[in-house]
Amino acid sequence: MILLKTTKLMKAFGGLIAINKIDIEVPRGEIRGIIGPNGSGKSTFFNLISGVYDPDLGSYIEFDGHDITNEPAHEIGALGLARTFQLLRLYQDMSVINNVMSGYHTRVSYSFTEAVLGRKKIWDKEKEIKDEMMELLSFVGLADFAEMNASELSGGQRRLLVLARAIASKPKLLMLDEPAAGLSPHNVDNLMKIIIQLKDKFGLTLIIIEHILKVVMDTCDAVTVFDHGQKIAEGTPAKVKDDNAVIEAYLGKKMNDDEMRKALAV
Amino acid sequence: MEKFKEIIRQYPFVGFIIAFLVLMAVPSIFFTDIYQSHLASLICINIIVAAGLNIVKGYCGQVTVGHVGLYAVGSYTAGCMFMYLGSDLWLTLPAAIIVTAFFGVIMGVPSLRLEGPYLALATLGGAEAIRLFIENGEFFGSTYGISNISQPVIFGMAFDTPDKYYYIAMPIMLIAVYFSFSVLKSSVGRAFMAIREDQISAAASGINVKKYKLLAFILSAMFAGAAGAVYAHFPPGYIHPNNYTVIEMITFLAMVVLGGLGHIWGGIIGAVVITIVYDITRPLYQYQLFIFGLTIVFTILFMPKGIGGFIDKYFIDKRFKKKKTEDKK
Numbered sequence: 100m101i102l103l104k105t106t107k108l109m110k111a112f113g114g115l116i117a118i119n120k121i122d123i124e125v126p127r128g129e130i131r132g133i134i135g136p137n138g139s140g141k142s143t144f145f146n147l148i149s150g151v152y153d154p155d156l157g158s159y160i161e162f163d164g165h166d167i168t169n170e171p172a173h174e175i176g177a178l179g180l181a182r183t184f185q186l187l188r189l190y191q192d193m194s195v196i197n198n199v200m201s202g203y204h205t206r207v208s209y210s211f212t213e214a215v216l217g218r219k220k221i222w223d224k225e226k227e228i229k230d231e232m233m234e235l236l237s238f239v240g241l242a243d244f245a246e247m248n249a250s251e252l253s254g255g256q257r258r259l260l261v262l263a264r265a266i267a268s269k270p271k272l273l274m275l276d277e278p279a280a281g282l283s284p285h286n287v288d289n290l291m292k293i294i295i296q297l298k299d300k301f302g303l304t305l306i307i308i309e310h311i312l313k314v315v316m317d318t319c320d321a322v323t324v325f326d327h328g329q330k331i332a333e334g335t336p337a338k339v340k341d342d343n344a345v346i347e348a349y350l351g352k353k354m355n356d357d358e359m360r361k362a363l364a365v
Numbered sequence: 366m367e368k369f370k371e372i373i374r375q376y377p378f379v380g381f382i383i384a385f386l387v388l389m390a391v392p393s394i395f396f397t398d399i400y401q402s403h404l405a406s407l408i409c410i411n412i413i414v415a416a417g418l419n420i421v422k423g424y425c426g427q428v429t430v431g432h433v434g435l436y437a438v439g440s441y442t443a444g445c446m447f448m449y450l451g452s453d454l455w456l457t458l459p460a461a462i463i464v465t466a467f468f469g470v471i472m473g474v475p476s477l478r479l480e481g482p483y484l485a486l487a488t489l490g491g492a493e494a495i496r497l498f499i500e501n502g503e504f505f506g507s508t509y510g511i512s513n514i515s516q517p518v519i520f521g522m523a524f525d526t527p528d529k530y531y532y533i534a535m536p537i538m539l540i541a542v543y544f545s546f547s548v549l550k551s552s553v554g555r556a557f558m559a560i561r562e563d564q565i566s567a568a569a570s571g572i573n574v575k576k577y578k579l580l581a582f583i584l585s586a587m588f589a590g591a592a593g594a595v596y597a598h599f600p601p602g603y604i605h606p607n608n609y610t611v612i613e614m615i616t617f618l619a620m621v622v623l624g625g626l627g628h629i630w631g632g633i634i635g636a637v638v639i640t641i642v643y644d645i646t647r648p649l650y651q652y653q654l655f656i657f658g659l660t661i662v663f664t665i666l667f668m669p670k671g672i673g674g675f676i677d678k679y680f681i682d683k684r685f686k687k688k689k690t691e692d693k694k
Contacts, residue, residue, distance in 0.1 A: 149569055176571030184569075190562035192627070200552075201559040205571035207552040211580075217547025219376060225551065246681065268571060 100127040102272055102304050103148070103162050109155040110140075110147055117143040118154075119328040125272075130298055130305045132315040132336070135325030136348060141308045142185055144325070145274050149182045150175045163271055177205045181270035183261045185277050185308075189249050196245040198260055199232045202267030232267060239263045239293060255286045259293075266297070273297065274306045279314050287311060294318050316340070324348065377550075381543050388535050392528060402528035408640045409531070409538035410596050415620040415632030416545040417588025422618075423626040424549060425581035426561025428481055430614055431472045431488030434495040435586045437609035439465045439593020441499055444511035444604050447597075454517040454533070454598045461594035462587045468495075469586020473579045492614065500606040514602030527600055534595050541588055542633060548584065549629055557581055558627065612654060616643065619657045623664050625673025634672050 103125040110118040118140045125131050133141050146152045148160055150172035160168045167175050181202075190198050207228070209221055236242045239259040244252060252260060258278060265273055278294070279287050291314055297303045309315050315322060315336060322339045324332040326348040332339050339345055347353075354362065373380045396402055418432050442464045443457035452460075475487040499505045516525040517533055524530050548554060556577050559567035564574050597604050616639060624635025639657075646653055668675055 151565060151569075171573075172565070172568035173571050173573045176569055182569050184566065188563045188566035190559055190566070192562060193558050197555060197558065201555040201567070201572075202570050204552055204556055204559075209551075211553060214551035214553055215544055215548055217377060217543065217550075221547070221551060222375060222377070246684075264570070 101125070101161075102127045103306075104160070105148070106159040106161075108144070108147060108158045108160065110143055110152060110158075111155060117328050118147060121325075121328075121330050123323060123330070125304060125306060127304055128298065128302065129320045130294070130307065130318055132319035132322040133306060133308045133325060134310070134312070134315055134322060134339075138327075139325040139348075140328040141325055142276060143328075145182060145276055145306075145308065148175075149180060149274065176268065179268070179271035180274070181265040181268050181272070182274040183265050183276055183278065185280070187257055187261050189257055189261055191248075191250040193249055194245070195236070195241060195247055195249055195252070195260060196229065196232060198249050199236060199263050199267050200228060202264035203228055203232065205268050235263050235267060240289075255282050258282065258290075262290075262293070266301070266303075270303065272304045272306065274308075276308050277310065278307065279309055279311045287314060290314070291318050377546065378543070381539055385536065385539055388539070389532070392531055396528070399526065399528050402526075402531050404640065404644055406527055406531045406534045406599060408637055409534040410592050410599065411617075411620065411636040411640050412538050412633050413541045413588055413592035413595065414617055415624065415636040416542055417585035417592070417632075418617055418621050419624070419626070419628075419632035420545060420549065420557070420588070421581045421585040422621055423628065423631055424554060424557040424561065425578060426557075426627075427473075427476045427578060427581065428485045429472065429476075429488040429582070429585075430485045430611070430618070431490075431492040432585065432589055432617060433609050433611070433614040434488075434492030435465050435468055435472060435589035436593045436596075436613075436617075437492075437495055437499060437606070438468045439590035440597040440604045440609070441505055441511075441593075442590070443594035443597035444514055445505065447514045448506070448511055451515075453515050454594065457597070458537075458591060458594045461590040461597075463590075465586045465590025465593065466583050469583045469589075470579060472586065473582025476578050476582065477575050489611070489614075492609075493611070496606050496609050499609075508606065510603060510605030511597075512601075512603045514597050514604070516598055516600055516602065525600055530598075530600055534599070537591065537595055541591060545588070545632075546629060553577075553580070561627070615654065615657055615661075619661050622661050623671050625671030625675075625677075626669075628671060628673030628677065631671055631673040638672070 101124050105121060105123050108118055108121045121144065133144065135141050143152070147154045150170055153169055154160065158168060159166070162178060162180055165178055167178065190201065209224055213221055233242060233245060236245055239262060241256060241259055241263065244256065249260060262275070262278060279290055282290060294305065295318055298305060307315070307319065319336055321334065322336050323330060324339055324345050331344045331348060332342040392402055392405065414432070414436060421427050421429055439461040442461040446452040446457045446460055472488055472491050476484055479487055500508055516523055516530065524533050556567070556572045559570065559572055560574055560577055568574050620635035620639045621632050622635070623638060624633065625631030643653065646656060664671055
């Protein structure tokens with residue numbers, strides 16, 4: 100069962116082709132890692148799928164049987180695709196619990212008129228939502244900070260909070276943009292545990308962009324490698340690790356003796 | 366006491382009924398002359414405007430300076446309906462709300478493209494255009510204004526003096542505050558806040574940013590329209606284009622900023638304080654604008670969350686300390 104499928108995905112910013120004809124198929128229940136050097140188009144790829152950018156003509160994105168190529172971001176979110184951002188985009192001036200509760204938005208079951216009239220039913224429902232979100236916060240380990248302002252959290256806690264906010268909508272597909280950036284080794288382990296639990300307990304499909312190879316190698320079922328907007332390798336982590344094209348993209352080309360001599364002679 | 370708190374938390378309606386009873390009793394106990402009733406009615410009207418402005422400015426984060434234009438639309442809808450059709454408040458109030466909601470859409474459309482100071486300029490242009498249109502329109506009474514607008518009559522009792530009119534303005538204010546309270550406490554309020562903080566992130570959470578921005582403008586316009594209509598019928602029932610200048614707008618902004626942007630009671634606290642201060646400083650009328658400008662600047666510099674945020678912080682600290690001592694035990 101394919102959950103997300105892109106065909107000939109293209110995006111050019113002026114003369115720069117950020118994403119060049121990428122075809123990807125992500126099956127349900129998989130953790131897919133996306134790696135690649137800086138500027139290889141990983142985040143652009145996320146932005147295209149989640150509707151922040153519109154892809155160029157000829158592209159096609161299918162999510163859960165729906166064509167989402169030119170859908171606006173909020174429609175895609177409502178279909179069950181949640182994401183985090185590399186620069187977090189936390190709601191700084193809101194309490195932690197409100198941050199998570201606003202992620203619940205698409206699942207709220209009462210209508211606007213009911214909310215205006217402020218019936219008791221609404222307050223009960225709000226309380227239910229709050230309890231559920233508190234559970235979610237304790238799952239990521241932030242329950243003690245629920246009433247605090249999000250701007251008062253530490254860097255690591257903020258990363259967990261945006262993760263919790265993304266899960267709050269009960270998505271089918273969760274896309275994490277560098278979830279482990281700037282975390283200490285201990286917190287990275289904690290995050291990896293959470294990611295694996297998300298797959299096993301919640302049955303989520305995940306796509307993860309990450310530079311810390313340990314996270315990618317240990318959690319992902321499959322890895323796709325980007326370079327200069329193109330897909331250069333795909334497969335299991337072990338296979339990708341030994342792929343020549345991947346090593347070249349990260350470390351450069353291996354020189355033969357003649358080339359080495361020329362380079363040194365200069 | 367705990368049980369009482371729980372009841373109010375479950376049925377906020379009860380709290381408002383209590384507030385209604387208390388406010389009904391206030392004039393006969395505390396007010397000594399008719400001028401205090403006049404001021405109290407004015408506070409009620411300003412609270413309606415400020416509660417509306419808090420929705421769009423405090424919660425949704427859209428910098429609008431055009432609110433006074435919407436207020437004018439509400440007033441003149443009521444005024445014109447009286448002048449040409451002879452309608453009373455019970456008919457002009459809903460009409461003003463509907464017409465102003467329509468103008469709210471127009472005022473909100475620029476917010477889909479513009480942000481910050483640019484949006485402020487666009488909405489300021491809108492407000493001034495409305496005022497000048499009224500001032501130069503024979504139909505609207507041009508610079509003469511509209512006078513002798515009728516006061517409502519209930520069971521043969523005319524509410525034609527400020528001390529009686531208080532009993533009209535106050536319940537309308539409470540209903541408005543109740544609506545703003547229940548909207549902002551629900552998922553709609555959270556969606557507004559999310560848009561204020563980060564639009565891209567809000568869209569990724571499935572919040573339709575354009576829809577909710579327009580909704581915020583429409584809601585706050587309805588509040589402004591209601592306030593405008595109540596103001597038009599306020600004895601002696603006289604409205605003039607000069608009541609809807611940028612200066613009034615700055616007063617409204619000062620209310621919301623001082624009360625606390627994005628605080629659920631922010632607009633209300635601010636409206637009470639500023640209306641009273643405005644009245645006390647009346648002898649110094651040359652410096653009034655200066656004082657309000659300084660108030661806004663100093664509040665933003667030293668108390669960015671206003672009086673409401675200040676009070677909130679006090680209670681959160683208190684709860685935190687209480688919890689800490691309990692943990693130690």
